[in-house]
Amino acid sequence: MAFVVRRLAFYFVAAWVALTVNFFIPRAMPGSAVQDIMSKFPNLQPPAYKALEAMLGVGHPGSLWHQYTTYLDDVFHLNFGTDLIEYPAKVSTLLGQTIPWTLTLVGTATVIAFFLGTALGIIAGWRHGGWLDRVLPGLMFLQAIPYFFLALLLIDVLAINNHIFPIGQGYAGGLIPGWHWSFISSAIYHSLLPAFTIVITSVAGWMLQMRNVMITTIGEDYVLAAQAKGLPSRRVVFTYAARNAILPQLQGFGLALGFVVSGAIIMEIVFSYPGIGLLLLNAVTSNDYPLMQAIFLVITFTVLLANLIVDVVIVFVDPRVRAGAGA
Amino acid sequence: MVVATMSISADPLPPGDKRQRFALWKRLPTKAKVGAVLLGFFVLAAIIGPMVAPYDPSFQNPLPSLSMHPPNGSYLLGTTESGQDVLSQLLAGIRMTMELAVIVGAVATGLSVIVGVSAAFLGGVWDEVLSLVSNVFLVIPALPLLILLLGYLPQRGQTATILVLSLLGWPWGARVIRAQTLAIRNRDFIAASRETGEKTWRILFFEIVPNEVSLIAASFVNTVLYAIGASVALAFIGLADLTSWSLGTMLYWAEGQQALELGAWWWFAPPGIAVALMGASLVLLNTGIDELGNPRLRDASSASRIAGRRLRPTDPTPVLQTLREPRRALAFLHSFSRSSLLEARPPRSDKRSLQAMPIVARSGEQP
Numbered sequence: 001m002a003f004v005v006r007r008l009a010f011y012f013v014a015a016w017v018a019l020t021v022n023f024f025i026p027r028a029m030p031g032s033a034v035q036d037i038m039s040k041f042p043n044l045q046p047p048a049y050k051a052l053e054a055m056l057g058v059g060h061p062g063s064l065w066h067q068y069t070t071y072l073d074d075v076f077h078l079n080f081g082t083d084l085i086e087y088p089a090k091v092s093t094l095l096g097q098t099i100p101w102t103l104t105l106v107g108t109a110t111v112i113a114f115f116l117g118t119a120l121g122i123i124a125g126w127r128h129g130g131w132l133d134r135v136l137p138g139l140m141f142l143q144a145i146p147y148f149f150l151a152l153l154l155i156d157v158l159a160i161n162n163h164i165f166p167i168g169q170g171y172a173g174g175l176i177p178g179w180h181w182s183f184i185s186s187a188i189y190h191s192l193l194p195a196f197t198i199v200i201t202s203v204a205g206w207m208l209q210m211r212n213v214m215i216t217t218i219g220e221d222y223v224l225a226a227q228a229k230g231l232p233s234r235r236v237v238f239t240y241a242a243r244n245a246i247l248p249q250l251q252g253f254g255l256a257l258g259f260v261v262s263g264a265i266i267m268e269i270v271f272s273y274p275g276i277g278l279l280l281l282n283a284v285t286s287n288d289y290p291l292m293q294a295i296f297l298v299i300t301f302t303v304l305l306a307n308l309i310v311d312v313v314i315v316f317v318d319p320r321v322r323a324g325a326g327a
Numbered sequence: 328m329v330v331a332t333m334s335i336s337a338d339p340l341p342p343g344d345k346r347q348r349f350a351l352w353k354r355l356p357t358k359a360k361v362g363a364v365l366l367g368f369f370v371l372a373a374i375i376g377p378m379v380a381p382y383d384p385s386f387q388n389p390l391p392s393l394s395m396h397p398p399n400g401s402y403l404l405g406t407t408e409s410g411q412d413v414l415s416q417l418l419a420g421i422r423m424t425m426e427l428a429v430i431v432g433a434v435a436t437g438l439s440v441i442v443g444v445s446a447a448f449l450g451g452v453w454d455e456v457l458s459l460v461s462n463v464f465l466v467i468p469a470l471p472l473l474i475l476l477l478g479y480l481p482q483r484g485q486t487a488t489i490l491v492l493s494l495l496g497w498p499w500g501a502r503v504i505r506a507q508t509l510a511i512r513n514r515d516f517i518a519a520s521r522e523t524g525e526k527t528w529r530i531l532f533f534e535i536v537p538n539e540v541s542l543i544a545a546s547f548v549n550t551v552l553y554a555i556g557a558s559v560a561l562a563f564i565g566l567a568d569l570t571s572w573s574l575g576t577m578l579y580w581a582e583g584q585q586a587l588e589l590g591a592w593w594w595f596a597p598p599g600i601a602v603a604l605m606g607a608s609l610v611l612l613n614t615g616i617d618e619l620g621n622p623r624l625r626d627a628s629s630a631s632r633i634a635g636r637r638l639r640p641t642d643p644t645p646v647l648q649t650l651r652e653p654r655r656a657l658a659f660l661h662s663f664s665r666s667s668l669l670e671a672r673p674p675r676s677d678k679r680s681l682q683a684m685p686i687v688a689r690s691g692e693q694p
Contacts, residue, residue: 014463021472029479137358137611144552144606146559149578149599156587208614255465262470266560270582280471281564284478292478296471303468 003321007311011304018300022293023071027064080294091294094279099298101170102275105191106264109198110257117203118249121210122242128215136211139204147263151197151270158193165193168272194271202260210249217245247318254307261303359615365608369601373425376418384416384572395591405593408584417597419572424555424602427489427573431554434493436547439500440539444531446501447508458505461498469495473557477566484568488561492554499553500546507542511535545613552609559602574598 074080080091124132142150159167171177171186217223218241226240268277276295283291315321352360381401388410398405404413446457476491477483511517512535520534536543561567562575569576581587581595 010459010462011466013459014466017463018467022475025475025479029481137361140610140614141603141607144610145603146556146563146599146606148560148563149602152582152587152595152599156592160588160590258466258468258470261468262560265470266564269564280474284474285565287478289478292475296475299471300467304466307466 004311004315007308011308015301015304018297018304019072019075022297023068026289026293075297080290080297091290094291095276095294095298098274098276098279101273102264102268102277103302105194105268105273105275106198106261109195109264110202110260112195113199113202113260114206114253116199117206118210118246120203121207121249122214122237122245124207125211125214125218125245126237126241128218133211136204136208139207142200143202143204143208145201147197147201147267148270150201151194151267154193154197155270166190168270170274191273194267194273197267198260198264201263205256206249209252210245213245213248214241217241220244247314250310250314250317254310257303257306257310261299265299356615356618358611358618362608362611362613362615365604366612369421369425369605369608372418373422376422380412380415380418382412382415384411384419385570387411395586395589395594397591398593404597405591407580407594408586408591413577413594413597416572416577417574417601420574420577420598421601421605423485423571423573424558424575425605427485427492427558428551428554430489431492431496431558432547432551434489435496435550435554436500436543438493438497439504439546439550440536440543442497443501443504444508444535444539447505447512448527448531448535454505457501461501461505464495464498465502470557470560473561474564474566477561482568483566485571488558488567492557496550496553500543500550503546504539504542507539508535511538541616545616548609548613552606552613555602555605555609574602 078092080095120132124130124136127133155165155167158164166172166189168190170190171183172190177183223236223240226236231240265277265280267273268275269281272278276298280292280295282288283295355363381403388406390410393402393406393410395408396402396406396410402412402414404417406412407416442457442461446454446461473491473495476494477487480487480491517530517534520530525534558567558573559575559578562569562573563578563582565579567573567576567579569579575598577598578595581591581598586592586594
């Protein structure tokens with residue numbers, strides 16, 4: 001329990017740092033930069049202009065401390081202000097439309113990649129030198145390919161030349177989103193290729209890591225002892241070696257999540273997938289600053305939350321943490 | 328290249344002894360060799376590329392027949408929609424991406440050495456604060472923050488990208504180097520130099536840092552990898568100076584002008600493959616060096632077979648085997664073994680990592 005409380009405190013600090021960085025980035029920019037930004041929106045409605053002023057800290061929005069507390073209060077109430085481009089839409093509305101898409105796609109694909117990579121890593125580590133171990137360099141090449149480039153290649157081969165998958169978008173044009181089968185099946189069909197891309201590019205990382213830990217664990221005395229007393233291989237692999245090797249893997253999961261999410265964001269852009277990555281691209285290209293800031297916060301908070309969940313899982317699988325000994 | 332520096336630091340080879348140098352190269356795992364050769368090729372391309380490029384990468388040939396021309400004799404990689412030579416762009420792009428990645432790697436690794444070493448050496452509140460900061464920045468996803476920072480910058484040129492990437496690229500290295508410094512800090516030779524009255528900064532830079540050269544090199548390789556990936560991704564979504572040629576901006580223009588839909592594979596494939604090969608060469612180099620340090624990770628052909636069905640209770644474990652190897656190999660190897668970056672495993676708690684270091688303690692003593 002103490003472990004979870006300590007991690008909770010850490011994520012609290014991390015969240016606060018993210019919020020504060022987010023607050024100070026526009027204010028730390030040199031004065032001319034803020035003027036540049038303001039001048040990019042000549043046709044802004046007065047309320048939106050005022051919101052922009054408050055966000056960038058120019059004009060007379062009160063003392064810095066006052067701005068800061070107002071900002072924290074707004075974020076706490078999920079009030080990210082009004083969107084500059086699609087005025088008068090609320091930023092939080094735009095986020096609400098896109099988050100489910102990303103969460104479903106990236107979440108599912110990442111979990112699949114993690115389990116698949118871990119399973120393959122167990123096999124590769126156990127059958128050290130076997131065929132799975134020998135294809136590792138090839139997998140490392142896959143890992144080095146940027147997500148979005150692999151996505152481009154897959155689209156070219158599977159969507160443009162062979163028409164097996166749709167080229168992009170989240171669902172077929174003309175469908176109205178809702179809980180009916182034609183929409184859901186179309187959404188699943190459209191998500192297959194993006195999900196496949198995420199799995200392919202991230203599976204090698206999990207696999208390599210699990211393999212390495214697995215090989216080190218297999219060298220431990222207790223594994224040798226288990227073999228020596230004649231336990232069946234299956235039991236030695238899963239109950240003795242993999243059971244212990246998975247702990248560093250889980251801790252790594254939390255840390256690697258940031259990379260995976262970052263890659264997935266870019267990948268969404270290639271697929272024109274209606275998720276938060278595409279929204280971020282649109283925000284960047286149209287200088288939609290409130291939206292950019294809100295998206296940064298949303299992604300960071302989601303990653304922190306996922307980390308917290310992983311920590312709770314670690315408490316369940318690692319008795320040392322439960323006993324309060326490990327860290 | 329990296330390997331050579333490290334071996335010299337571990338035990339300087341007599342100058343001119345080519346046979347020994349060659350022996351070191353031969354001992355490298357195949358993965359590291361392939362990685363080094365591939366990387367050397369890209370370094371060469373980055374250095375002489377713009378000089379041998381057949382055309383100006385920005386020159387737009389107005390001839391309509393040269394728009395999106397497939398590769399032929401005079402345009403080895405074909406042309407873009409506006410008649411620019413893809414090969415020339417590629418060579419300029421490799422130079423620019425490589426330059427950025429190496430600078431970011433150097434700056435960020437420098438930062439991580441400073442943070443990691445001082446956190447571990449100063450201890451106490453400093454350690455708490457510096458570790459907290461690096462852990463926080465590890466857990467905050469980097470790319471959205473990079474996008475936010477670059478989005479606000481008035482100029483998005485090479486310098487801005489280098490600055491922002493370096494600013495966010497140090498936490499991984501700092502974490503690993505801190506763990507290693509904690510392990511070295513209490514060793515006898517540090518205590519000895521403290522007793523002889525050496526100043527703290529001298530102990531830091533002449534006693535501790537040289538003992539971490541191999542780890543720092545690995546951290547550098549990883550940071551370069553991160554810089555390549557991040558800069559290409561940022562340029563791909565348009566957050567870069569789009570008038571200059573890097574591998575990322577090439578992909579940006581190819582995507583933006585529908586190279587994919589129009590079937591111009593020669594336009595979007597080369598920059599992507601170049602990025603992938605550069606990345607793969609670095610990963611291979613790092614994994615290969617890693618295997619040199621941790622023999623258990625090697626291919627079955629070179630490692631003793633300890634896993635699976637081949638296990639025989641009488642087999643000596645590889646750790647014992649390494650202890651029997653000449654000392655030169657050991658001093659070089661073991662600063663890598665347990666805290667490899669590629670394993671992406673957070674270092675265990677300090678108490679434990681101290682316990683886990685007996686091999687280092689034995690091998691690393693100064694002769």
